[in-house]
Amino acid sequence: MSPEAAAIYGLGETETVVTHDELHNVYHPEDRPELSKQMERCVNSYDDGVHELEHRICLPTGEERWISARKQISFDQSTTPPTPSHATLVAKDITYRKNWEIDVADREAHLRRVIDGTIAFIGVLDPDGTLRKANEPALNAAGLTREDVIGKKFWICIGGVLVNRSKPI
Numbered sequence: 001m002s003p004e005a006a007a008i009y010g011l012g013e014t015e016t017v018v019t020h021d022e023l024h025n026v027y028h029p030e031d032r033p034e035l036s037k038q039m040e041r042c043v044n045s046y047d048d049g050v051h052e053l054e055h056r057i058c059l060p061t062g063e064e065r066w067i068s069a070r071k072q073i074s075f076d077q078s079t080t081p082p083t084p085s086h087a088t089l090v091a092k093d094i095t096y097r098k099n100w101e102i103d104v105a106d107r108e109a110h111l112r113r114v115i116d117g118t119i120a121f122i123g124v125l126d127p128d129g130t131l132r133k134a135n136e137p138a139l140n141a142a143g144l145t146r147e148d149v150i151g152k153k154f155w156i157c158i159g160g161v162l163v164n165r166s167k168p169i
Contacts, residue, residue, distance in 0.1 A: 005091045008067065010059035028056035028064060042073050043084055054094070066098035067091050129153045 009026050027035050035055055042051045053069045070090045075082035115122045115135040121142075124133040131154045139145065149157045 005089060008065070008091050008093050009057055010061075026057045026059075028058050031055045039071075042071060054098075065093055065095045068094045123154065125154055129155060131157065 009023065011022065011026065024032065024036070035053065038051065038053055050070050050072045053067075053071065055067055055069070057065050057067055059065065068091070072088045073084050074086050074088070076085045116137060118135065119137045119141055121138040122135045123131050125131055131149050131152060134146065134149055139149070
């Protein structure tokens, strides 16, 4: 492991050879079962392919970080079954990006709760007027489903039927 990768994992910049157990202990406890399964698949695949993972780690300070890791396990093909000979790890701290993604998802969920909590029609339109989203209570009040209106031009959707634009309403 490079000094930079060791530092990302909170292992100290002088630790360049890290055992599986040492690395496993750094993983966030909630992520360990899935990471163990993924590592088992990597080891049992007997190929020298690259495996990509995103996971959390816990530093000795208690700080949590998100890591994007690319792992490649090389195998000694002269044994039956092939045995792992060494592994290469490339890691990147993606904590800022993951926190941003989580924040955006939380905001979208909050907005959805606010929108779905009102009976007044609230919709999201593309610049060309195509309806992309509509709140469920307003659709229910009008006796419509999302399929009745989503993907159609807003101004031609009335009462769940498309209006012929050549005739006056």
